[in-house]
Amino acid sequence: MKSVGNQGQQENDTSKIDLRxxxxxxxxxxxxxxxxxxxxxxxxxxxxxxxxxxxxxxxxxxxxxxxxxxxxxxxxxxxxxxxxxxxxxxxxxxxxxxxxxxxxxxxISQPSLRVQTYITTSIRWLAPRLPKFKKHYPDIELEVSTYNANWDFDEKHADIAIIYRVDDLPDHLSWQPIFESSVFPVCSPEFLAELPSSPKPYELSQYPLISVYTENKYWNWEDWFDSIDDNPNTHNKDLKILEVDTLAAALEMAIVGEGIALVNGTFADKDIASGRLVIPVSHQDKGAGEWGIVYHKNLAKDQRVTTFIQWLLEQN
CATH class of the missing domain: 1.10.10.10 (Winged helix-like DNA-binding domain superfamily/Winged helix DNA-binding domain)
Structure with a gap:
C-alpha cells in the first residue's frame, strides 16, 4: 500500500475527485x-x-x-x-x-436564548440545573437575566421567562406550568428553640417575621394568618415584619436566626433537608398557585424554546 503525502488541495482547485x-x-x-x-x-x-x-x-x-x-x-x-x-x-x-x-x-451562530426569571429562582432553582442542560444541549446558548419579585416580562430583552403565575396574561403570550407552589414559614433550629413547644400558627405572630416585598398576596403574613386560623382575631395584629426584596434574602436571614420567614417551599427544600432551616408549625402549607414559563406565541415553534421548555418540565 502506497504512502499518502501531505498534498492538500488549494481552495480554488476545481480538479475532479473520482468519488467512485x-x-x-x-x-x-x-x-x-x-x-x-x-x-x-x-x-x-x-x-x-x-x-x-x-x-x-x-x-x-x-x-x-x-x-x-x-x-x-x-x-x-x-x-x-x-x-x-x-x-x-x-x-x-x-x-x-x-x-x-x-x-x-x-x-453558523445562533442567537442566545434569552431567559428571564426572579433572582431567587435563578440562584436556587435554575442555576444548579444548568450544567446538565449545557451537557445535553451544547449548541443552545443561554443568556439569563434576573429581576425582583414583581413580574415584568421584558419582551424586548427576553425570549422566555420563568415566573409565578400572573392574572390576565396578554393574549400574545403563552403559558406552560412547571410546578405547583406552596408557602409556609421557616426558621433556624436555634430560633425554633425560643418558641413554645409545638407552637400554634397564631403564636408565630408574637415573634419577628420576615417576608418578601411583593404584590403577591400569598406571600403576605397578614393573609397567611387569616387563611390558616379558624378565628382570624386570635393572632397578634401588631406584627413585627421585616420586608426584603428577594426570597433569597429572606431565606438567608432566617438561616442566621433573624426571625421566621414566609417562603416558597420549592426554594427552601435543600436548606430544610440539610437542617439549616426547620418548619416551626405543623399546619403550615397554603397552596399558592403555579410557577411556569411564559413566552411569545411567535416562538412556539422555535426549536431552542421547545427544547428548553421540555427540559424544564423534566426537572420536577
Missing amino acids: QLPPLKSLKGFEATARLGSVRGAAEELSLTHPAISHQIQTLEDSLGVKLFLREGRHIRLTNEGKEYYQFVRQALGILISATEQIRSS
Whole structure:
C-alpha cells in the first residue's frame, strides 16, 4: 500500500475527485470503530447497529479494497498489516472531516436564548440545573437575566421567562406550568428553640417575621394568618415584619436566626433537608398557585424554546 503525502488541495482547485473510488462512508465508520475497539460487538453497540450489520460493512470494505483487513481467530479479531496501515489513514481522514464539520457548524451562530426569571429562582432553582442542560444541549446558548419579585416580562430583552403565575396574561403570550407552589414559614433550629413547644400558627405572630416585598398576596403574613386560623382575631395584629426584596434574602436571614420567614417551599427544600432551616408549625402549607414559563406565541415553534421548555418540565 502506497504512502499518502501531505498534498492538500488549494481552495480554488476545481480538479475532479473520482468519488467512485471511495468506499461507502458507513463501511469506513464501521471499520474505524471495530479497529479502535478490537471488537465487532463493541462497534455495533457504539454505532447502535447489529453485529451482522457491522460484519457486513467490514466485508463490503474488504471486497472494495481487495484485501483482508482483519484476521478472525475464533471469537477474536485483529488487524492485518494492511488493516493497521489503512486504519491510520481512515482515522486521520475521518478526524479531518469531523473537524471541518464542527468548524462549519460553529460558524453558523445562533442567537442566545434569552431567559428571564426572579433572582431567587435563578440562584436556587435554575442555576444548579444548568450544567446538565449545557451537557445535553451544547449548541443552545443561554443568556439569563434576573429581576425582583414583581413580574415584568421584558419582551424586548427576553425570549422566555420563568415566573409565578400572573392574572390576565396578554393574549400574545403563552403559558406552560412547571410546578405547583406552596408557602409556609421557616426558621433556624436555634430560633425554633425560643418558641413554645409545638407552637400554634397564631403564636408565630408574637415573634419577628420576615417576608418578601411583593404584590403577591400569598406571600403576605397578614393573609397567611387569616387563611390558616379558624378565628382570624386570635393572632397578634401588631406584627413585627421585616420586608426584603428577594426570597433569597429572606431565606438567608432566617438561616442566621433573624426571625421566621414566609417562603416558597420549592426554594427552601435543600436548606430544610440539610437542617439549616426547620418548619416551626405543623399546619403550615397554603397552596399558592403555579410557577411556569411564559413566552411569545411567535416562538412556539422555535426549536431552542421547545427544547428548553421540555427540559424544564423534566426537572420536577
